[in-house]
Amino acid sequence: MAASPISSDITPRLALANISKRYASVLANREVSLTVAPSEIHAVLGENGAGKSTLMKIIYGSVKPDAGTVVFDGTPVHIKNPQQARALGISMVFQHFSLFDTLTVAQNVWLGLDKSLSLAQVTERITAKASEYGLDMDPLRPVHTLSVGEMQRVEIIRALLGEPRLLILDEPTSVLTPQAVDKLFVVLQKLAAQGCSILYISHKLHEIRALCTACTVLRGGKVTGVCNPQNESNASLSRLMIGAEPPALAHREVVAGEVVLQVKNLSLACADPFGMALSEVSLQVRGGQVLGIAGVSGNGQKELLQALSGEDTRAPLHTVQVLGQDVGHWGPQPRRALGLQFVPEERLGRGAVPSLSLAHNLLLSQRQPSACIRLPALKEQAQAVIARFQVKASGPMALAQSLSGGNLQKFIVGREIGGAGAGAPKLLIVSQPTWGVDVGAAAQIRGAILALRDAGCAVLVVSEELDELFELSDVLQVIAKGRLSPPVARADASVAQIGEWMSGLWDASAQVAHA
Numbered sequence: 001m002a003a004s005p006i007s008s009d010i011t012p013r014l015a016l017a018n019i020s021k022r023y024a025s026v027l028a029n030r031e032v033s034l035t036v037a038p039s040e041i042h043a044v045l046g047e048n049g050a051g052k053s054t055l056m057k058i059i060y061g062s063v064k065p066d067a068g069t070v071v072f073d074g075t076p077v078h079i080k081n082p083q084q085a086r087a088l089g090i091s092m093v094f095q096h097f098s099l100f101d102t103l104t105v106a107q108n109v110w111l112g113l114d115k116s117l118s119l120a121q122v123t124e125r126i127t128a129k130a131s132e133y134g135l136d137m138d139p140l141r142p143v144h145t146l147s148v149g150e151m152q153r154v155e156i157i158r159a160l161l162g163e164p165r166l167l168i169l170d171e172p173t174s175v176l177t178p179q180a181v182d183k184l185f186v187v188l189q190k191l192a193a194q195g196c197s198i199l200y201i202s203h204k205l206h207e208i209r210a211l212c213t214a215c216t217v218l219r220g221g222k223v224t225g226v227c228n229p230q231n232e233s234n235a236s237l238s239r240l241m242i243g244a245e246p247p248a249l250a251h252r253e254v255v256a257g258e259v260v261l262q263v264k265n266l267s268l269a270c271a272d273p274f275g276m277a278l279s280e281v282s283l284q285v286r287g288g289q290v291l292g293i294a295g296v297s298g299n300g301q302k303e304l305l306q307a308l309s310g311e312d313t314r315a316p317l318h319t320v321q322v323l324g325q326d327v328g329h330w331g332p333q334p335r336r337a338l339g340l341q342f343v344p345e346e347r348l349g350r351g352a353v354p355s356l357s358l359a360h361n362l363l364l365s366q367r368q369p370s371a372c373i374r375l376p377a378l379k380e381q382a383q384a385v386i387a388r389f390q391v392k393a394s395g396p397m398a399l400a401q402s403l404s405g406g407n408l409q410k411f412i413v414g415r416e417i418g419g420a421g422a423g424a425p426k427l428l429i430v431s432q433p434t435w436g437v438d439v440g441a442a443a444q445i446r447g448a449i450l451a452l453r454d455a456g457c458a459v460l461v462v463s464e465e466l467d468e469l470f471e472l473s474d475v476l477q478v479i480a481k482g483r484l485s486p487p488v489a490r491a492d493a494s495v496a497q498i499g500e501w502m503s504g505l506w507d508a509s510a511q512v513a514h515a
Contacts, residue, residue, distance in 0.1 A: 010037060010038065011038075011073060011074040012035045012036060012037055012038075012071070012074075013036050013037060013038045013040070013072070013073060013165065013166055013197040014034070014035070014036040014059065014070075014071070014072055014166055014197065014199075015034075015035045015036075015070075015071040016032060016033055016034045016035070016055075016059070016068065016069070016070055016071075017033050017068055017069045017071075018031045018032070018033060018067060018068040018069070019031070019032040019033070019034075019055065019058060019065050019067070019068035019069075019070070020032070020065060020066050020067040020068055021051075021054055021055075021058060021063065021065050021066050022066055024394070025394065026394070027221050028051045028054040028221055029051045029054055029055055029058070029065070029221050030051075030220075030221040030222045031067075031068070031222070032051070032055055032068070032218070032221070032222070032223055033223065034055075034216050034223070036166070036197050036199060036214075037197065037214075038195055038197055039192045039193065039194075039195055039196070039197060040192070040197050040198070040213060040214055041188060041189075041192050041197075041198040041200055041211055041212045041213060041214075042197070042198065042199055042200065042212060042213075042214045042215070042216070043200050043201070043202070043208040043211075043212040043214070043215040043216070043229060044056070044199060044200070044201050044215075044216050044218065045201075045202075045205075045208060045215055045216070045217045045218070045229075045237065045240070045241050046217060046218035046219055046241055046438070047219065047241055047242045047406075047438040047440060047441070048392065048404050048405075048406030048407045048410070048436075048437055048438050048441055049392035049404050049406070049407055050218040050219055050220065050221065050241075051218050051220075051221040052170075052201050052218055053095065053170055053201070053404060053405070055218070056092065056168050056170055056199065056201065058070070058079075059079070059085070059090065059092075059166075059168060059199070060079070060082055060085045060090060060092040060168060061079035061080055061081045061082050061083075061084055061085040061090075062081070062082055064080075072088055072090070072166070073165070086112070086162055088165070089162075089163070089164055089165030089166060090164060090165070090166045090167075090168070091158075091159035091160075091162045091164035091166070091167050091168070092159065092167075092168040092169075092170070093152075093155045093156055093158075093159050093167075093168065093169050093170060093172055094155065094170055095170040095171040095201075095405045095436055096347070096348060096405060097151045097152070097154075097155055098155075099143045099151060099154060099155070100143060101142070101143050101144035102142065102143075102144065103142065103143060104139065104140055104141060104142055104143070105126065105137060105138065105139045105140070105141055105143060105146075105154050106119060106122055106123040106126055106139035106140065107119065108143055108154060108158070109122055109126055109139075109154070109157065109158045109161060110122045112158055112162070113161060113162070122139075122161075123139045123140070125161055126139040126157055126161070127139060129157050129160055129161055130153075130157055133157075133160065133183070133184075133186075133187045134183040134186075134187075135153045135156060135157055135183070135187075136153070137150070137153050137154065137157060138274070141274045142272075142274065144272075145272050145273075145274035145275060146274075146298070147297045147298045147301065147302050147345075148297065148345045148346060148432070148435075149180075149296070149297020149298060149464060150297055150298050152172065152297075156169075156172065156184070160187075160191075164191075164196055165195070165196060165197065166196070166197045166198075166199065167188075167191065167196055167197070167198045167199070168198075168199045168201075169188075169198065169199070169200050169201065169202075170201045171201055171202060171203070171405070171435075171436045172184065172200075172202070173202060173204065173207060180296070181207070185207075185210070185211055188200075188211065189211075200212055203406070203436070203437060203438045203439055203442065205229075205234040205237045205238065205439060206234065208229045208237070209229045209230055209232065209234070209237070212229050212230075213228060213229075213230060214226070214227075214228060214229075215227050215228070215229045215232075215237075217237075217240045217241055219241065219242075219243070224240065225240045227240070234439075238439055238440075241438065241439070242438065242439065242440045244440075246439050246440045246442070246443035247443055247447070249443065249446055249447060249450060249471055250447075250450070251450060251471065251472075252454070254288045254289075254453070254454060255288065256286035256287065256288050256289040256474070257286050257287030257288050257289075257456060258286060258287055259284050259285070259286050259321075260285055260286060260287050260322065260323055260426060260427050260458035261283070261284065261285040261308070261320075261321070261322055261427055261429075261458055261460065262283075262284045262320075262321040263281055263282055263283045263284070263308070263319060263320055263321075264282055264318065264319050264321075265280045265281070265282055265319060266278055266280070266281040266282070266307060266315055266316075266319040266320065267279050267280055267281070268303060268307060268312070268314055268315060270303075271303070271312065271314070275302075275303060276298065276299060276300040276302075276303055276481070276482045277300075277303075277482050278300055278303050278304060278307070278482045279481075279482045279483050280483070281300075281304060281479075281482075281483070281484045282484065283460075283477060283484060283487070285427070285458040285459070285460050286458055287426075287456045287457065287458050288453055288454070288455075288456050288457070288458070289453065289458060289459070289474050289475065290449070290450070290453050290459040290460075290461060290472050290473045290474050290475075291458075291459070291460050291461070291473065291474070291475050291476075291477065291487075292461045292462075292463065292469035292470075292472060292473030292475070292476045292477070292490075293460065293461070293462045293463075293469075293476075293477050293478070293479055293484075294463070294464070294466060294469055294476065294477075294478045294479070294498050294501075294502060295462075295464070295478055295479035295480055295502055296464070296480070296502050297464060299479050299480050299481055299482065300479050300480075300481070300482040300483075301345075301431070301462050301479055302345075303482070304462075304479065304484075305342075305344065305345075305429065305431055305462060307320060307328075308320065308342075308429055308460070309332055309335070309340075309342045309344070309429060310327070310330055310331045310332035310333075310334075310335045311331075311332060313328070313329050313330065313331055315328035315329070316328050317329050322335060322338050322339075322340055322427060323338055323339070323426065323427075325338060336365070336366075336367045337367050338426070338427075339367070339425055339426030339427055340425065340426070340427045340428075340429065341365060341416040341417070341425035341427070341428050341429070342365075342416065342428075342429045342430075343412055343413055343416050343428075343429070343430040343431060343433065344431055345431040345432045345435065345462075347405060347408050347409055347412060347435075348400065348401065348408070351408075351412045352364070352400040352408060352411075352412055353400060354399070354400050354401035355399060355400075355401065356399065356400060357382075357396065357397045357398060357399055357400070358382045358385075358386070358391075358393060358396050358397070358398055358399075358400060358403075358411055359375065359378040359379045359381075359382040359396040359397060360373075360378065361382075361400055361411075361415070362378050362381055362382055362415055363378070364415075365415055365416055378396070379396040379397065380396075381418070382396035382411075383395070383396045384418070385411055385414035385415055385418060386411065386414075388414055388418075389410040389411065389413070389414040389441070389444065389445075389448075390410070390441070390444070391403070391407050391410050391411045391414070392404070392407045393407060393411070405435075405436040406436045406437040406438060406441060409433075409434070409435060409436060409437050409441075409445075410437060410441055410444075410445065413430070413433060413445050413448070414448075416428065416430070417448050417449075417452060424452060424455065424457060425452070425457055426457060426458065427457065427458045427459075427460075428449070428452060428457055428458070428459045428460070429459075429460045429462075430449070430459070430460070430461055430462070431461075431462040431463070432462070432463055432464070433445050433446070433449065433461060433463065433468070434446065434465070434468060442468075446468070446471060446472055449461070449472060450472065453474075459472075461473065466495055466498060466499070469498075470490060470493075470495070473490045474489070474490055475487045475488070475489055475490065476488050476489075476490055476493050476498060478498060478501040478502055478506065480501065480502055480503065480504035481504050483504065485501050485506040486506060
């Protein structure tokens, strides 16, 4: 399991020795040592809460270690803040984005760069870098109009503009399509060939095996293994990471029931100048059925989900029906009262209030709000979600912002699946259900979704991971440029077909099929 050691005559780009960091009662990192060579793409692997993100933040200067040493390009350094890290040539793309919603893409990028550059020059460089690496981006768009996938591109472009010597990527492909992942890998391999070292955090084991030549495995804050992932299998990496292989999903055939969600020819103009208009969108989801919607980020997923959840009430009343009720003008609360539960793609800010406890965050999904907050009952419900989904948190009163991204995702999904004490949902709408969670947790979340479906719940899943959609869905549709493709049974669909449809080419495909 040992990776090839770095030659003694090569100065490591980064060398960590005995790094430790404690948060109150949690020991996030325990005497962690790690070495990265120049031009090396080095994976850091571990389950949610294993200490990966804390370790990366120490390297980037946003967290100070309690003990240990950091050596960069042969020189011991004490990185006090991200500005010093960037001056050394260290860039980082966080799992949770650090962008100002009210500023444009160019303004956000400009804030982190040398102020000797004008905003106009930065705008030009963004356009050039986006074109060079195939990362489509309009530098003049306000960040609040971007989807999560588009925000990810902004963070990557910002990091690349710093011409890094060490690039840290925390779950960079969690909201990217397979085509976009392929393009990103070309970018990363090109950067490595030019001398840049890359620290790569991902729970997607096939990505790590395809991209990385070294891997350090963390479990419970400690290094438990070092290997070359190209010599490993997904199963052996899973055993290193979580001590076991994730259970196989049981996707059994069931007879779909009555229509629970019906959307009929829904057209909506853009709510903002950079949004995506919806055009004659039609879909239906029956009880005991999972409808999966694929698509490249920014093609109308956000607008469709807002119309379905009740955040956008501009839809004509009859165009959206839940359990036979016309709900187009209804807000989120009356839709929840019908049995709709909703998991948005943004964890912090929409899925959870960062500064509130996990117990208080349960109030976001209550179907029948009460004027009286019963904290003991909320704490009991939160503890049940924590236990069922093995959420690593100090308890039900832990602040949402204190959890790792994957653990917060498990809590939010568990909260919605459990109905916040009001029983199981009749309709579950979930966006990016396993974004940033480890392989064991992803299998658990997907298993819980299928169990809901087997119990008669109607489920709509929006995801940019095709493998996930093929695992979960009974029926697939694709959204592109605000339009929705015809439905296709999962058994009749292929990854190639869905990938082609993601460019909006289903009309041409249908003509060929009928020729």
